[in-house]
Amino acid sequence: MPQNFGWFAYAPRSGSTFAPSTKAVLYQDSNASPRRLAASRCFAAASAAAFGGLTLVEPRGLGLGAKAAYRITTAAVTGAYTAATMPAGTTVGMPARYTDGPSGQFIPLGTIGRGSAALAAGGLALGLADPLEALDARITGWLTERGVRRPRWWMAGIGMAMVAAGWASDRAEARALQRALQGADEYTDDGGHGPVDPAVAAVLDALLQPGIPGAEALRIQLATVEQQGTAGQQDAEFMTDAFLVAHPDTPRVTPRTQVWPVKARFQRGDAQFEIELQIHEGRLESLAIVLAEEVYCPESEVDQDEAIDSLTAWPMIEELELVTETADPLS
Numbered sequence: 001m002p003q004n005f006g007w008f009a010y011a012p013r014s015g016s017t018f019a020p021s022t023k024a025v026l027y028q029d030s031n032a033s034p035r036r037l038a039a040s041r042c043f044a045a046a047s048a049a050a051f052g053g054l055t056l057v058e059p060r061g062l063g064l065g066a067k068a069a070y071r072i073t074t075a076a077v078t079g080a081y082t083a084a085t086m087p088a089g090t091t092v093g094m095p096a097r098y099t100d101g102p103s104g105q106f107i108p109l110g111t112i113g114r115g116s117a118a119l120a121a122g123g124l125a126l127g128l129a130d131p132l133e134a135l136d137a138r139i140t141g142w143l144t145e146r147g148v149r150r151p152r153w154w155m156a157g158i159g160m161a162m163v164a165a166g167w168a169s170d171r172a173e174a175r176a177l178q179r180a181l182q183g184a185d186e187y188t189d190d191g192g193h194g195p196v197d198p199a200v201a202a203v204l205d206a207l208l209q210p211g212i213p214g215a216e217a218l219r220i221q222l223a224t225v226e227q228q229g230t231a232g233q234q235d236a237e238f239m240t241d242a243f244l245v246a247h248p249d250t251p252r253v254t255p256r257t258q259v260w261p262v263k264a265r266f267q268r269g270d271a272q273f274e275i276e277l278q279i280h281e282g283r284l285e286s287l288a289i290v291l292a293e294e295v296y297c298p299e300s301e302v303d304q305d306e307a308i309d310s311l312t313a314w315p316m317i318e319e320l321e322l323v324t325e326t327a328d329p330l331s
Contacts (some may be wrong), residue, residue, distance in 0.1 A: 044168075047081055051076050051160065053156070054144075066327050074125055077119050079125075082114075083118035089291070097307075139155065140152065192228040200314055202317050207264060214279075220251060224246060224250055227243065227244055227245070228245060238311065255279075256280070263275060263322060263323050264323075265326040266315040268307070269307070269310065271307035273291060274290055274292050
């Protein structure tokens, strides 16, 4: 989100992670296409010129009406820049590990629209107008004391250069991300997608119970699904997460992001586990083994880390007890 500091604008990389707290994060849908407007050189030049032009204005010499117009224009430019550069598919969420879920996954909380982000950026620019103009005055004074002629022209030039550099950095990162995604989709002998582990496929088949909304579409996906990290890695260490890739032409389900309401429970020693199926973008995304809720009760004597480390393979179908989530707790 761009922030206008009167003499200089900072545009962080559009695809980077933004953490407003220790738990909340923003992440970009890797399948989202970059906006053509923000990718054009004309947009970069116009943005640099807009922020540079605002920097040439000396806010200290403005009357009440002119200062209000200056601040509103600054907020509008900041909001418009945010809307234009914000990646499609940006979602606010939190790491699943904070809810005792699988590590490396996120729980989506809601999608952020460009309009909302633009209003937030513009409102931030208005709310911080006084301290930012005070900072602007201090920088102008500092440059003047050191003999810099026309300090605002220097500040405008620096601001324009930084906007242009931010745009170039965004484009380079977007191209690198696109190349990485294309590479990840290739089937290679040293990694990538491969056949689904038969034990994983059996669990998926058991979880997709008939009568659950979306089960038929997911079974169509199941016929084409592949598993990440299986190609050439038959002897790899056992992982409690299986990441799936469904064919892009298969039908999707709604809700597009959800934890499948059917879970499978099984017992290993004193610990009880659950297998959860995650749906993302309407398609099969991952299967994960997690400790059952009961293990986290204060009365439980199970060592959680030891229990997870004790797993060496996916359970047999005969070990599973299927439970279906309803409006009440699991039944």
